[in-house]
Amino acid sequence: MRVVSLVPSLTEAVAETVPGLLAGVTNWCSHPASLTAARIGGTKNPDIAAVLRLRPDLVLANEEENRPADLDALRAGGAEVLVTEVRGLDQALSELERVLVTGCGLPRPGWLDRAADAWAALGPAAADPAPAVVPAAVPAVVPVWRRPWMVLGRDTFAGDLLARLGVRNVYADHPERYPRIPLPELRGAGARLVVLPDEPYRFTAGDGPEAFDGLPAAFVSGRHLTWYGPSLAEAPAVLGAALRAALH
The missing domain is CATH 3.40.50.1980 (Nitrogenase molybdenum iron protein domain)
Incomplete structure (x- = not known):
């Protein structure tokens, strides 16, 4: 599978799970330091033609970080685009599972369980920390x-x-x-x-x-x-x- 990520945090999530999936990442994708995937521009101004030339099976995006016009252009070029929406921790954890397990076809990574456990120890936001x-x-x-x-x-x-x-x-x-x-x-x-x-x-x-x-x-x-x-x-x-x- 070939994945292009337009979101630095999702780039890190995929790279830490199965780094070989990433065919392209943005100029702002800084973690992990070992990234070798092609750079395809910024989160707000990706090079659409460069992304499509990579022939990705999936493009990862976020409704807040990426522009709808760019995502529409990628879809028009034949790319499948998975768009995440994250407004809180619980949604972040579920969206990460959707990206990695449903979108990329991977087993649920151990780091995702460790992240959930680390925050569960504090209790919900409405409770006393x-x-x-x-x-x-x-x-x-x-x-x-x-x-x-x-x-x-x-x-x-x-x-x-x-x-x-x-x-x-x-x-x-x-x-x-x-x-x-x-x-x-x-x-x-x-x-x-x-x-x-x-x-x-x-x-x-x-x-x-x-x-x-x-x-x-x-x-x-x-x-x-x-x-x-x-x-x-x-x-x-x-x-x-x-x-x-x-x-x-």
Whole structure:
């Protein structure tokens, strides 16, 4: 089978399971480091002709990361496209099984079970998190971009992970999933923590926390916060450590 992945997290999921399936991946696909598949452009601007020349049996995509027009063009060219939708952890786990088992015809990989077990140990997002993570319901803002400032809003995968770790996103009930919020409003939102991932915007100690007037800043791995794949197995420990470091 020949698979082209237009989603970095799905690339890692396939490569960690059976790396020989991947015929093409995006320029943003960085894990695992041993990837040798052909590069076919970005997630938002794939080279459609290059993908079709690879004659894939299946193209993996995501409704949020990839443009409908590109997926329609691939289908028009004869490619079968499997489109995932991920708005929370439970959906991520089920979509990964759909991609790997139903789409690629593979046995359910052991890393997927380890990921499910790692998060099950914390309980659902609505319950009190494990005391080893962070104090329950610490209010936080979670920027994902600046110039303009954009934050996590409602119904996001990253927001669900943070909720399971004890973080209460103050914009979780916003009508938009990734609202643009003026900085003065962010500063006055009542947060006791700002969570700063290193992707899609690369926040650093010198680029981001200075905007929040001394609010504790948790610098977190964007891969562990926003990717759904093998990184999910270690994400509770990695993210939890970053959150605890900011709060203590």
